[in-house]
Amino acid sequence: MELSNRLQSLPSQFFATLVKKVATAIDEGRDIINLGQGNPDQPTPSHIVKAMQQAVENPGTHKYSPFRGTDEFRQAAADFYKREYNVNLDPETEIAVLFGTKIGLVELPLALMNEGDLLLLPDPGYPDYLSGAGLANITYETMPLHSENAFLPDYDALTANQKERAKLLYLNYPNNPTGATASIDFFEETVRIGKTSNIGIVHDFAYGAIGFDGQKPVSFMQAEGAKEVGIELYTLSKTYNMAGWRIGFAVGNAKMIEAINLLQDHLFVSIFPALQHAGAVALTGSQESVDELVALYESRRNTLIAECNRIGWNVSSPKGSFFAWLPVPESYTSEAFADYLLENADVAVAAGNGFGAYGEGYVRIGLLVDEKRIIEAISRIEKLDIFHP
Ligand SMILES: Cc1ncc(COP(=O)(O)O)c(C=O)c1O
Numbered sequence: 001m002e003l004s005n006r007l008q009s010l011p012s013q014f015f016a017t018l019v020k021k022v023a024t025a026i027d028e029g030r031d032i033i034n035l036g037q038g039n040p041d042q043p044t045p046s047h048i049v050k051a052m053q054q055a056v057e058n059p060g061t062h063k064y065s066p067f068r069g070t071d072e073f074r075q076a077a078a079d080f081y082k083r084e085y086n087v088n089l090d091p092e093t094e095i096a097v098l099f100g101t102k103i104g105l106v107e108l109p110l111a112l113m114n115e116g117d118l119l120l121l122p123d124p125g126y127p128d129y130l131s132g133a134g135l136a137n138i139t140y141e142t143m144p145l146h147s148e149n150a151f152l153p154d155y156d157a158l159t160a161n162q163k164e165r166a167k168l169l170y171l172n173y174p175n176n177p178t179g180a181t182a183s184i185d186f187f188e189e190t191v192r193i194g195k196t197s198n199i200g201i202v203h204d205f206a207y208g209a210i211g212f213d214g215q216k217p218v219s220f221m222q223a224e225g226a227k228e229v230g231i232e233l234y235t236l237s238k239t240y241n242m243a244g245w246r247i248g249f250a251v252g253n254a255k256m257i258e259a260i261n262l263l264q265d266h267l268f269v270s271i272f273p274a275l276q277h278a279g280a281v282a283l284t285g286s287q288e289s290v291d292e293l294v295a296l297y298e299s300r301r302n303t304l305i306a307e308c309n310r311i312g313w314n315v316s317s318p319k320g321s322f323f324a325w326l327p328v329p330e331s332y333t334s335e336a337f338a339d340y341l342l343e344n345a346d347v348a349v350a351a352g353n354g355f356g357a358y359g360e361g362y363v364r365i366g367l368l369v370d371e372k373r374i375i376e377a378i379s380r381i382e383k384l385d386i387f388h389p
Helices: 014-027 046-057 071-085 101-112 128-136 160-165 184-197 254-267 273-284 288-311 334-345 371-383
Strands: 095-098 118-123 139-144 166-172 200-204 230-235 248-252 323-327 362-366
Touching: 014 334, 046 273, 071 095, 071 248, 071 273, 095 101, 095 254, 101 128, 101 166, 101 200, 101 230, 101 248, 101 254, 118 128, 118 160, 128 139, 160 166, 160 184, 166 184, 184 200, 184 230, 230 254, 248 254, 288 323, 288 371, 334 362, 334 371
Parallel strands: 118 139, 118 166, 166 200, 200 230
Antiparallel strands: 095 248, 230 248, 323 362
């Protein structure tokens, strides 16, 4: 049976190759330090696990969820935004429940775009944005993120034609893969571009909880007028180490939220009610575990950056997310350098060009192994004699 043209046109998963190479090396019995992946390594906080266990025991949770999610979960999401960002949201019309944010990001072009409409994407960026464009069979163009511009897009560089055709624009801060963060001024400028050019803004806030040096990441929803032009997607995957549970939500512009909900009415019945209850407990219960998690990532970041600088790898510190974006030595491409580290140091990193053409010249390192392993990884790289203090 032939795959549909639509499926055949989907982008290939760049990082599948890396996953395979790492698996092969591990099968060979090598002690690989995997800094290439993005899977949180810590467990879900126990009060959330307990809430799930109790909810599963309750037969009331065994039925279909309401199509658009439980009142309890949507209210918890609204309360979370009020508490964390002082943003008011109507849980009926301004919140959509998602099976993780990946699904929302992939659904949005299907829900809102037609042939001829343009999707503007950051480059480098989270590769799954391309899946949404492919499934909806729409065109995308990229906005380069340069280090000289603090890895923010330069809206002045958008052409009149791009502004005319663009229906949606995706952003993501704290950023995967660069670790950059955005200011409220930048988000206010984003609202202006959204309004003047009639572009829907989609802010992927997957790493919203993870800001370093005492700087809490800003929500796009905090920008004046944000709800008029866009939405923000929030996931429980990173904040509460719930990546495998598959739960998140979108907030903001009621028309965009309705579009997601309408598409989901046709695709799914919403998430297992017990999981929505546990999600509500995560959002409204004690946030101590979140503070501890951010402190853990910050400590790992400090160790990584200090170790890199010690061996003469001059890198700058990420301000948020759990990634560091490190320049590769001049004589290598991103892929050649990643391959070299895997083959010669048993250290896996993600080649920057997997995140887009403007990722060339970088590798991404995840802060998802303990500090001893981070130190070990960098000392293995030191022995390759590429860098000199
Ligand atoms: C930038 C970004 N957005 C979205 C996601 C998707 O997260 P989830 O589908 O678990 O909510 C990820 C996951 O790695 C990510 O890095």
